[in-house]
Amino acid sequence: MRRANGFTLVEVMIALMIFGMIAAAGVALLSFSVKAQGATAVALDDTGALNRLSSILTADLAQAQDRPTRDVRGVRLPAFSGDAMATPMLRLVRAGWSNPDAAPRATLQKVEYRLNAGALERVAYPALDGAPSLPPAVLLERVRGVRWRFRFAGAWSDTWNGNPRAALPQAAEMVVTRADGTTLRLLFLVGTGAVRLRAIPTAAPTAGPTNAPA
Template sequence: MTRNGFTLVELMVALIIFALLSAAGAMLLSGSARVQEGVKDKLSDTAALQRTSTIIAADFAQALPRPHRDAAGRTLPALSAAGGTIDLVRAGWDNEDNAARPSIQRVEYRVVDGALERVAWPLVDGAAPLPAQRLLGPVAGLRLRFRGPDGAWRDRWDPVQPQQLPRAIEMTIDAKQPLRMVFLVGSGRG
């Protein structure tokens, strides 16, 4: 007796093997999609941290020993920090469109609604600020330390003269994972 086809048992075994291979392939594809999404999120977080540290480093490196005035006309020191905010005047503000404004700029870093923001003013003394730029989130707080002219680190910046700047600033951003960065101050001006 010659056989011209497969038996029912052989077909069932082949279907079971095919089903197992299909299920394994689907799980592998699903797992790789999850990993890809996780990597994408991590890369996005890393890019945001890199952008933030670059912006802050540029502002601190270009810091000027120039006191300025707030909207009420009160004189503020060249660099002031209180309650997790830091305010300073920086040089090097590009004026590509030849707007009627100076090349120096007042900037402030603060935490608002769980996000680290950078606020800039179009004029150094007494102007209303431009819209805040959201740099990083979620952020619970901002801690600052200052390296004085004597080389000692301190938690508060109380300069003897209003135009005095610290040598360096240590900024700790309280986020998912605390981020500690140290920046030189005023190193970008000749």
């Protein structure tokens, strides 16, 4: 008797097992690719956020101006103040606020930086004195803590509220600690286009007796 053409049950089972193994390997490879793509996108977004934060802070601090302001209650605020333990942690007045619509406003702008629920925010004001703030803009997320230092005349300080010689520091250092424990250290020049030194009043010299010959 001739053998009938076709596959035996064992051969079919083996073929199905091989096909299943290939399919499982393909699904695992696809899943890994999707996860890798997602992780890459997150890393690129985070890198972009860090670059934006650095660029915005560089522009704000470089154009800092000696212009005190007042809050909505009329309380006088210094032109530049910084303290990582305060809210806001940084407040300053910057120049160069573009006005493409030619609106009736100043080219100076008051800005603040705050740490709110793990997000570093920048808050701007539509006017320098007596105006409520605009909605905050989130610059960086997953932030555990921020530390500031300010340099003037060769010395560093953790806080800044001006001194008799200058309203602005010469440089600022920002150390950001992320949620995963990594740290980022940024250095900025402050008020590079602003006049920073103030004249300290001194007593006028007293005229003494002259010994000129008659």
